[in-house]
Amino acid sequence: MTQNIQRTASAAHVALNLAVRPAREAEPPMPTLSLPDGPAAPPLRVLAELSSLGREFSEAFESGDPMLVLQAAASRIRTARSQTAQATAQGASATARQELHEQLAALERAIESSKTAGIFDVFVKIGQAIATVAGIVASVAGAAFSGGLSVVGGIACAAALVAGAGSGLMQIMEVAGANIDPGISLAITAALAAISLGAGVAQAGSVAARGAQAAVGAARAAQSAAAIGRGAASITAGAASVLQGAATGIATGFHFDEANHRANATEHSNRRESALDRQTEATDLMRNVLQAYQRITSRISATLSAQNQTTALVVANLARA
Amino acid sequence: MTTTRIASNPSVPAVFGDPIMDAQAAMLDGEYAQQDSAAVARRAAREQRDAAQQEQVRRIRESAVARLASGIVGSAGQMTQGACGMVQGGHQLARNEGAATQWGAASSIARGAADCAVAGINYHASMLDASAQESAHTVQRANDAAEDARAAEDRGRQRTERSLQKIDEARQAHAQLVSLILGNIRA
Numbered sequence: 001m002t003q004n005i006q007r008t009a010s011a012a013h014v015a016l017n018l019a020v021r022p023a024r025e026a027e028p029p030m031p032t033l034s035l036p037d038g039p040a041a042p043p044l045r046v047l048a049e050l051s052s053l054g055r056e057f058s059e060a061f062e063s064g065d066p067m068l069v070l071q072a073a074a075s076r077i078r079t080a081r082s083q084t085a086q087a088t089a090q091g092a093s094a095t096a097r098q099e100l101h102e103q104l105a106a107l108e109r110a111i112e113s114s115k116t117a118g119i120f121d122v123f124v125k126i127g128q129a130i131a132t133v134a135g136i137v138a139s140v141a142g143a144a145f146s147g148g149l150s151v152v153g154g155i156a157c158a159a160a161l162v163a164g165a166g167s168g169l170m171q172i173m174e175v176a177g178a179n180i181d182p183g184i185s186l187a188i189t190a191a192l193a194a195i196s197l198g199a200g201v202a203q204a205g206s207v208a209a210r211g212a213q214a215a216v217g218a219a220r221a222a223q224s225a226a227a228i229g230r231g232a233a234s235i236t237a238g239a240a241s242v243l244q245g246a247a248t249g250i251a252t253g254f255h256f257d258e259a260n261h262r263a264n265a266t267e268h269s270n271r272r273e274s275a276l277d278r279q280t281e282a283t284d285l286m287r288n289v290l291q292a293y294q295r296i297t298s299r300i301s302a303t304l305s306a307q308n309q310t311t312a313l314v315v316a317n318l319a320r321a
Numbered sequence: 322m323t324t325t326r327i328a329s330n331p332s333v334p335a336v337f338g339d340p341i342m343d344a345q346a347a348m349l350d351g352e353y354a355q356q357d358s359a360a361v362a363r364r365a366a367r368e369q370r371d372a373a374q375q376e377q378v379r380r381i382r383e384s385a386v387a388r389l390a391s392g393i394v395g396s397a398g399q400m401t402q403g404a405c406g407m408v409q410g411g412h413q414l415a416r417n418e419g420a421a422t423q424w425g426a427a428s429s430i431a432r433g434a435a436d437c438a439v440a441g442i443n444y445h446a447s448m449l450d451a452s453a454q455e456s457a458h459t460v461q462r463a464n465d466a467a468e469d470a471r472a473a474e475d476r477g478r479q480r481t482e483r484s485l486q487k488i489d490e491a492r493q494a495h496a497q498l499v500s501l502i503l504g505n506i507r508a
Contacts, residue, residue, distance in 0.1 A: 131403075227413050234410030234425075241403025245396045252392025259385035263378055270374040277367060288478075295485060302489075306496060313503055320507075 127244025398435020
């Protein structure tokens with residue numbers, strides 16, 4: 001009887017090892033055997049450990065059949081391991097689903113933030129365009145008004161000179177038409193022409209002076225207008241820059257919100273991947289446990305068959321004897 | 322572990338008296354050790370992947386914060402430029418050219434300083450983006466390593482199954498041989 005128990009305990013021990021070994025990688029919690037490492041555990045210790053596992057072992061021990069004990073051990077291990085692995089797989093699957101939902105929600109929030117940021121990006125571009133145009137207007141106004149009126153003043157002065165010269169020439173023509181001695185007439189005409197030309201020159205000088213005065217006044221008015229134009233353009237450009245800056249700040253905030261949501265989505269994706277890994281490992285564990293159980297039950301069946309054959313042979317020999 | 326006792330404990334074969342069981346235990350020990358090493362490699366690859374993923378997300382967040390700072394500085398620069406430009410315009414309207422020139426210079430300096438700071442922060446953000454991209458590549462490599470280890474585990478498991486099948490066939494042949502011998506003895 002003691003030998004039978006020892007054989008049973010050792011066989012159960014081996015069965016436990018064979019069943020536990022392929023499935024030990026995930027180390028799920030289960031009603032464990034506290035068998036020590038090192039040399040083989042004492043059979044009575046093994047029996048005590050097996051008895052603590054449940055009612056099915058007590059019944060198997062009471063039957064006295066070592067194969068039933070093996071069967072109970074294999075069944076018990078398969079049940080515990082499979083249940084644990086199944087719970088792990090289900091938990092991981094639920095986690096993966098939850099992470100997927102949260103990932104999608106984060107992506108939707110990122111899309112919303114991106115749309116809003118796009119609207120403010122348009123304001124940024126509008127502000128930039130206004131500031132640029134106003135800056136160009138300010139520059140052109142400053143340059144064109146002052147330079148343009150100086151040229152007009154010069155033209156007016158030149159026109160006054162030409163007009164004076166023309167007047168002198170007309171007087172010379174009238175004098176040249178009179179019937180007087182050609183020599184005297186020429187001398188008088190030349191003198192009158194010289195006087196007329198001098199008056200013309202003087203008139204032209206006066207006109208030029210007045211033109212210059214007018215040009216100076218016009219230039220001052222133009223400078224005032226240019227200053228007004230530049231000032232208005234600068235204020236417009238400044239306001240546009242303020243608008244652009246505010247829009248840039250708001251758009252930056254929404255871009256940050258979008259990036260934050262994208263990072264959240266990536267994090268949820270990573271967690272989902274880890275959960276899927278746990279699910280895969282649990283599935284592998286269930287497969288390993290099932291294969292180990294099949295191996296053990298197959299071995300038990302082979303042992304039972306051998307026992308039956310031996311028993312039949314012994315009975316036949318006894319009958320013959 | 323307790324399984325090593327199957328092969329290393331000399332009392333086990335004595336209890337069973339079965340050399341095939343002994344050989345099977347030794348073979349299983351070797352093959353399970355290979356599977357264990359593949360599982361360890363796979364677990365290490367996944368831990369490396371998890372670490373790389375965390376690093377990647379951290380870099381992405383840091384890059385986002387850097388770009389936020391860049392945007393704030395740029396926005397402040399633009400608004401300062403605008404405010405200085407408006408004051409400059411006021412002085413121009415008042416024909417106070419000297420003050421207008423000073424405010425115009427202040428406007429340009431504010432904008433230039435802000436642009437310079439924005440460029441520096443954007444460079445830092447670009448470095449963070451590149452680091453995040455590198456972490457993504459590390460994640461990919463770790464995933465590939467984990468897949469390879471898993472394939473090695475599968476191959477080891479299939480090899481174990483084939484070995485067990487052959488051992489079962491050997492055991493059946495052994496049983497048939499014993500039965501034949503017993504039959505001859507009985508005859």
